[in-house]
Amino acid sequence: MAARPALSTSVVALSTVLLLSACGGGDGGSGDGATVEGQDFVAVLATDPGNLDPLMSASTAGRQLFSVYYDSLVYATDDGSIVSGLATSWEQTPTSVTFTLAEGITCADGSPFTATDAADNVAFVADPANGSPLLGVLVQPGTTTSADDAARTVTVTTPQPDGLLLAEMSGLFMVCRSGLDDHDSIASAGAGTGPYELTEAVANDHYSFAPRPDYTWGPDGQTMSGAGHPAQVTFRIVPNQGTIANLLLSGEVNYASVRGPDADRVPDSFSAIDTHVPSGEVWFNQGAGRPTADPAVREALVTGVDRAAMAKVATGGNGQDVTSLITLPPNPCGTSSSLSDSLPAVDQDRARQLLDGAGWTAGSDGVRTKDGQRLSLTLVYDALGLTSRTAGIEYLATQWQALGVDVDVRVMPDAQISEVLFSTGEWDVTATPFTFNLPSQLVGFVSGPASPEGANFAAIDNPAYQAAVAEAGPLVGADSCPAWNDAERALVEAFNPAPLFEDVERTFYDKAELSAPGLQLWGTSIRMLGS
Numbered sequence: 001m002a003a004r005p006a007l008s009t010s011v012v013a014l015s016t017v018l019l020l021s022a023c024g025g026g027d028g029g030s031g032d033g034a035t036v037e038g039q040d041f042v043a044v045l046a047t048d049p050g051n052l053d054p055l056m057s058a059s060t061a062g063r064q065l066f067s068v069y070y071d072s073l074v075y076a077t078d079d080g081s082i083v084s085g086l087a088t089s090w091e092q093t094p095t096s097v098t099f100t101l102a103e104g105i106t107c108a109d110g111s112p113f114t115a116t117d118a119a120d121n122v123a124f125v126a127d128p129a130n131g132s133p134l135l136g137v138l139v140q141p142g143t144t145t146s147a148d149d150a151a152r153t154v155t156v157t158t159p160q161p162d163g164l165l166l167a168e169m170s171g172l173f174m175v176c177r178s179g180l181d182d183h184d185s186i187a188s189a190g191a192g193t194g195p196y197e198l199t200e201a202v203a204n205d206h207y208s209f210a211p212r213p214d215y216t217w218g219p220d221g222q223t224m225s226g227a228g229h230p231a232q233v234t235f236r237i238v239p240n241q242g243t244i245a246n247l248l249l250s251g252e253v254n255y256a257s258v259r260g261p262d263a264d265r266v267p268d269s270f271s272a273i274d275t276h277v278p279s280g281e282v283w284f285n286q287g288a289g290r291p292t293a294d295p296a297v298r299e300a301l302v303t304g305v306d307r308a309a310m311a312k313v314a315t316g317g318n319g320q321d322v323t324s325l326i327t328l329p330p331n332p333c334g335t336s337s338s339l340s341d342s343l344p345a346v347d348q349d350r351a352r353q354l355l356d357g358a359g360w361t362a363g364s365d366g367v368r369t370k371d372g373q374r375l376s377l378t379l380v381y382d383a384l385g386l387t388s389r390t391a392g393i394e395y396l397a398t399q400w401q402a403l404g405v406d407v408d409v410r411v412m413p414d415a416q417i418s419e420v421l422f423s424t425g426e427w428d429v430t431a432t433p434f435t436f437n438l439p440s441q442l443v444g445f446v447s448g449p450a451s452p453e454g455a456n457f458a459a460i461d462n463p464a465y466q467a468a469v470a471e472a473g474p475l476v477g478a479d480s481c482p483a484w485n486d487a488e489r490a491l492v493e494a495f496n497p498a499p500l501f502e503d504v505e506r507t508f509y510d511k512a513e514l515s516a517p518g519l520q521l522w523g524t525s526i527r528m529l530g531s
Contacts, residue, residue, distance in 0.1 A: 035228025039528035041512060043235045043521070044244050044256035047125075048204045053186045054173035055124055058133040058164060060435070060519075063173075068209055069108070070173035070192035070267055073099050073118060073154075073164065075219040076437075078517045080332040082166055083220035086118065086193065087154075094161040094474050097169060100464040101152040102217045107176035107196040108190060114177075118154040119145035121174050136444035136455060137436075138172045140165075161474035164440045167332055171437065185491035193217070195224050195523040196233055207231040218524035219515075228527035241386065248508055257507040257519070260386050261316055270508040273516060276327045278433040279389065280311055280433065280501035282396075285428050287450060291375055292428050296358040298495035301429075303344045304351030304403045305396060311501035314392020322499035325488050328437030328518050333481035339499050342492045351403050360404070368404035369520075376406040379421055381431040383411050393431055421457040437518055439484040443469055446491060458497075464490035 049062035050411050054070050057063075073087040074441040087099035105113040125132040125139040135141060158165055179191030188199035195218055196209035210232060236253065238244050245262040247253045248270065258266060259277070265273075284292035284301070313317025319472035324331065344350070360368040360375050368375040377451040378395065383390045390411065397407040412420070420427050436442050447466055450459040465487050472483035491497060507519060515525035 002067050006305075034530045035527050036530045037227065037528075038231050039147050039511075039524050040232045040234060041230035041254075041255070041528060042253045043233070044238050044247065044253050045235050046237075046239055046241075046244065046257065048237050049204075049207075051187050052198075052201065053175070053179070053183050054192075055121065055130075055132055055134065055175055055185065056187075058137065063520055065174045065207060066192075066393055067194075067343050068196045068233055068523035069190050069194040070175070071194050071217070072170055072172055072174060072175035073101075074170045075522070076167055076170040076517060080167070082170060084111070084198050085170075085219055086217055087399065090166065092166050092476065094163060094476060095159075095165075096155055096157040097166050098153055098155040099169075099325055099507070101154070103152070105193055106214075107178070107193050108212065108256035109178060111177060112191050113174070114149045115147040115154040116149055117177050117180065118174055119147035119156075121172065122154075122156050122169075122182050124180065125172070129132050134172065137441045138168050140168075140440075146451045158328050158417070161163070162440065163472070163474060163476040163480045164332065167438055168440065192292075196321070204237050206237065219522050222522065224524060228529070230526055230528055231527070233523070248510065251510070254512045255509040255514070255521075257505055259503065259505045260385075263506045266506070266508050270510050273507040273519065275505045275507060275519065276320070277503045277505050278322070278325070278327055278435065278497065278499065279384075279503040280307070280314065280392075281431070281433045282498045282500060283430050283432070283434075283458050284495065284498070285425070285430075286461070286496070290428055291373075291377065293459075294358055295495060297360070297375075298498075299344065300351040300358070300403065301400060302495055302498045302500075303346065303354065304348050305399045305500065306346045306448055307340070307343070307500045308346075310392055310395050310399070313395045314389055315503045316388055317500070318504050319501040320504065322502050324485075325442060325491070325497065325499060327502070328435050331437055331439070332477055333439060333484050334500060339488060339492050340501070342489055343498060343500070348399075348402060355403060362404045365405045366404055375404060375408055376408065377428040378408045378410060379427065379429040379431065380410045380412060380417055380427045381460070382414055396431070401448055422451045422455070427452060439472070439487065446496060460491070460496045462490055462494050462496055464494070465496075 042156040045061045047061050049059050049065050051057045054066045058198045072084050072085050074085045076082055086101055086104045086105060090097050101115055107113055122139055124130055126143040139522055140158050144157050147154045156191055175382045176191040179186040188201050194214040196211055199210045200208040211224055211229055213224050241262045244256045245258050245265050246517045248256055248266055284298050286293045306383055321338045323338055354367060359370045363369050381393050393409060397409050400407050417432055421430060444455045446460045448454045448456050451457045468483050468487035468490055511529050511531055513527045513529060515522045
């Protein structure tokens with residue numbers, strides 16, 4: 001099956017299925033500024049990552065976990081610049097990147113990591129038969145690889161120009177040979193080259209890691225030498241937002257993300273990373289026979305919603321205008337001008353006129369009909385453990401009911417939503433936030449074959465978007481940004497998705513300093529500080 005994007009559930013939400021635009025990746029930290037030895041670093045994940053094979057998982061929780069015991073060939077910083085990882089240098093063309101690996105890289109089991117191993121990681125994802133959810137997200141279909149172990153070089157080649165290939169490779173965690181030969185063996189274990197080694201995995205409870213003192217190939221040449229590294233790193237699984245905030249306040253954990261009113265309980269003495277979350281993103285099913293296949297209906301539904309009021313209800317007053325559909329670093333294009341400006345002003349009278357013009361007339365019970373069919377919409381969403389989010393969805397439903405729409409609201413967990421969106425197709429509207437860190441990652445989900453044959457879950461066909469993508473493809477880095485921004489705006493102007501507003505999640509950390517671009521912890525950066 002084609003790759004799937006991250007359903008934003010915990011945010012980072014990268015959390016059932018991938019892949020936040022942070023204001024900063026950290027570096028600071030509360031405490032007295034002096035490093036201390038022998039301290040444990042405790043982080044919180046709001047959901048269990050499930051499968052621990054990084055080539056078979058795209059969950060946010062998983063990627064946060066993987067980042068401390070797996071490495072990538074290169075790393076992306078918050079501003080989108082690329083620094084060394086397993087590879088110390090690289091040469092890029094519009095269709096390929098050749099990486100030269102550092103010398104002496106070893107896996108946690110002591111075995112060497114070779115250029116062939118790196119090539120085989122990419123090839124595994126590129127093979128559709130393996131069903132990796134990263135295909136089309138971090139590895140484009142048709143990608144090929146070659147390796148020279150003596151020269152320590154690996155070349156990744158795409159069939160079409162891909163100016164974001166280097167950035168895409170920064171997100172692909174590399175699995176060691178033992179895991180490549182037996183993927184089942186790492187579904188609940190580890191086979192990485194990272195600065196920490198997985199020592200204990202208890203699903204839905206905790207994951208613990210021990211440091212590797214001999215590690216020398218971290219982001220931008222970072223090592224595990226020097227003072228203050230944790231004696232152990234532990235990720236605890238805590239699904240309740242109130243409990244997470246309490247654990248931070250009690251000092252039991254050093255690092256955790258909190259949303260909603262509970263975030264307001266954490267004092268300013270904690271360091272924080274602010275993250276943009278597309279919690280007000282609405283997608284419409286444009287498959288044949290669906291009322292939302294008609295652009296006039298989609299426009300009416302968007303026009304009939306008081307976005308500011310809904311944002312206030314759903315976010316507790318933290319709602320903001322949307323500047324980009326790409327919310328995770330290292331988005332090399334940053335943000336375009338406000339996408340919210342592309343949406344019509346709220347006007348329920350205009351919304352009713354649009355529905356009238358599309359042939360939907362009000363019935364005796366107030367529900368509109370057309371050719372004997374009621375205007376009934378199934379709206380699916382995940383509450384993400386937030387009562388305010390549920391209140392926001394209920395407000396959305398009442399706004400549409402006032403237009404004469406029969407709305408069937410269904411709350412369900414991520415896994416079930418994923419099945420509905422990508423397999424059964426039994427939905428009309430979803431308020432599921434999808435998160436991406438590169439504009440190229442969005443392409444497969446808004447173009448190409450519709451689900452279940454492809455990843456185009458909303459059956460979108462937008463020629464203006466496709467033309468802008470074609471223009472962006474051959475351009476490298478920032479040169480491609482105007483075209484990518486045009487592509488995003490083409491989606492919004494056609495009401496393919498409607499980015500009504502976005503929320504802000506705060507990731508707090510205490511008695512530690514660290515770097516966490518895109519909320520993926522650089523294990524080498526963690527230093528424990530005195531109280």
